[in-house]
Amino acid sequence: MRKLLVSVFFVLGLSSNAQTIQLPAPDLNSSSKSFFQVLSQRKSERSFSNIVINDATLSTILWSACGINRPEEKKITAPSAINAQDILVYVCRADGAYLYHPIDNTLEKVSDLDLRKAVAGNQTFAAEAPVSLIMVSDGVKFRHGNAETIGMIDAGYVSENICLACTALGLATVPRMSMDKETLKKELHLTDKQILILNNPIGFPK
Numbered sequence: 001m002r003k004l005l006v007s008v009f010f011v012l013g014l015s016s017n018a019q020t021i022q023l024p025a026p027d028l029n030s031s032s033k034s035f036f037q038v039l040s041q042r043k044s045e046r047s048f049s050n051i052v053i054n055d056a057t058l059s060t061i062l063w064s065a066c067g068i069n070r071p072e073e074k075k076i077t078a079p080s081a082i083n084a085q086d087i088l089v090y091v092c093r094a095d096g097a098y099l100y101h102p103i104d105n106t107l108e109k110v111s112d113l114d115l116r117k118a119v120a121g122n123q124t125f126a127a128e129a130p131v132s133l134i135m136v137s138d139g140v141k142f143r144h145g146n147a148e149t150i151g152m153i154d155a156g157y158v159s160e161n162i163c164l165a166c167t168a169l170g171l172a173t174v175p176r177m178s179m180d181k182e183t184l185k186k187e188l189h190l191t192d193k194q195i196l197i198l199n200n201p202i203g204f205p206k
């Protein structure tokens with residue numbers, strides 16, 4: 001009996017671990033481009049090779065998006081109204097969809113489905129990218145004011161950080177409002193207050 005319980009515990013433990021990926025630390029020395037070179041080169045690109053983006057590179061992009069840059073205050077790379085830190089970043093790739101947790105630098109699996117076609121919506125080129133990041137504003141963070149408008153502004157900062165990180169790393173991306181919001185809301189298990197705002201498909205340029 002004890003053996004059985006241990007085996008069940010082990011299997012459950014393994015499967016729960018499989019739902020959370022610990023990302024490698026972001027590599028803040030992975031680009032030799034200066035800040036102004038990055039600004040000079042930033043552009044929207046809509047053509048992606050199918051070369052996989054590894055977790056080390058993904059970690060660096062996610063940290064740039066809204067990772068912790070002042071650990072003592074738990075503050076992040078992107079500004080946000082009243083420091084609400086309302087933007088949730090979801091990672092969609094072939095092996096499923098994940099929610100990024102900046103504090104522990106982990107990805108929590110929220111779906112086994114490949115949702116990249118839903119992210120692409122009617123712009124099929126976007127489904128070719130190996131990774132798509134989605135910015136969702138969590139309206140519960142705002143008790144007063146127009147949560148949706150503030151969320152859009154906060155998402156813009158995060159998306160721009162992603163654009164600049166991709167340029168620094170030689171990756172292609174484009175900020176997009178187009179996406180199949182109905183499917184994504186359902187499959188990412190979003191509440192009515194969690195608003196899908198922008199996405200960035202990311203890949204090596206074709």
Ligand SMILES: Cc1cc2nc3c(=O)[nH]c(=O)nc-3n(C[C@H](O)[C@H](O)[C@H](O)COP(=O)(O)O)c2cc1C
Binds near residue numbers: 123
């Ligand atoms: C808020 C916002 C929404 C956008 N939505 C889309 C989109 O749905 N699809 C797309 O292909 N590009 C989208 N873009 C990218 C713009 O078309 C692009 O930034 C613009 O043409 C200027 O080109 P550049 O980024 O190369 O300077 C969006 C850009 C912004 C800022």
